Amino acid sequence: LKRGPALAVMAAVSLPPHALAEPHLSANDSALTQLPAGTALEPFDWDDEKLREAIALFEHGEFAQAKLTATEAAGALAGAAPSLTHLRDNGEPRQADGWREALDELATVYEDARDAERAEALYLRMLAWREGSEQYRSGHFSVAEQLFNKSPEYKTVEDATWFLKGLRPDDGHSVPEVVGLLALGEEVAAKAAVAVWTLALRPQQRPRITECGGLELVAKAVTYHLENAELQAAGCGALRLLCTSHRLAHRNRKVLITKLRGAEALAAVLRCHQNDPEVQREACGALKAVAAKHPVGAQRIIDCGGIMLCLKAMTECPDEAVGDAACGAIAELQCAAPPVGQRSGGDASDELDARRLRAERE
Secondary structure, three states: OOOOOOHHHHOHHHOOHHHHOOOOOOHHHHOEOOOOOOOOOOOOOOOOHHHHHHHHHHHOOOHHHHHHHHHHHHHHHOOOOOOOHHHEOOOOOOOOOOHHHHHHHHHHHHHHOOOHHHHHHHHHHHHHHHHHHHHHHOOOHHHHHHHHHHHHHOOOHHHHHHHHHHOOOOOHHHHHHHHHHOOOOHHHHHHHHHHHHHHHOOHHHHHHHHHOOHHHHHHHHHHHOOOOHHHHHHHHHHHHHHOOOOOOHHHHHHHHHHOOOHHHHHHHHHHHOOOOHHHHHHHHHHHHHHHOOOHHHHHHHHHOOHHHHHHHHHHHOOOHHHHHHHHHHHHHHHHHOOOHHHOOOOHHHHHHHHHHHHHHHO
16 A cells, blocks of 8 residues: 555644654554454444544543544444454553544554555544644634535545645635645655645735734744755745744744744754755745744744854855845844944853854855
């Protein structure tokens, strides 16, 4: 069967930040008892009563009960209905740690039964429902509607992303559906980030992308999938565009810094992809956009080591476009320093001046 990305990775994009800090279970504690080789599952039906009940519980945040129900659904589909206790290697019941663990366990039942395609479909559908409920609570109703309505069609990565192949910058009608795809795991999110960047090339599309939650979901994807160079280049490029040249640009700069840890995320991108000119260029461009006429954002970037990262990009990357983007970012970061007549010789201001002079000499 044709596989998508690793299933354990696909769940991460919709997790709240605090969930990422939760300790993982040990391999012995979290593994499911494998089904006998050759066990066949009945033809899959999304209308299965237990599965529908599990989906509803996931959507309402009742993770402990959802986990039990999902496990029973998996057992029923496998021809038996083992309890949660029977699915543990050590035979001990355990309180659910969250929806991600429940998804891992349910999908593992399918993987153990050599039904990877069904496991992938389950992940995509559950991620769509989870993010749909998050977007609904955030007031992004069009994205939530797209995720709820389209989730039955998300059986593989190809099913979710086929329409992106012919996407053009003027296809503004696709904004809600494209934005929603950012929540469906690394492989889908990488393609969706390119699509968001494509749509954001038109300034008139940027408010619509913002209103659909595009800024938040792009920032999530950039934060969670740090090592994916394609996603990082497109994601940073999209953040740059969403922070410039439209009526919600200033709002986006503030939100990215104060609520989405954008400075930290962009600094991490520059550190992780030091040898990728495209990622370096787009990340420096995003720093410039976030700092423009935004002293608080500029100071946060400086606190995250942004100046030294831009200087390193200028001196170590042979691509001229990277140097231009890094110089532009450093120029915008000057707004974090007090005016010349008000400087008291503080360490932060002196360090900024020294770094600017060093950059000019180099």
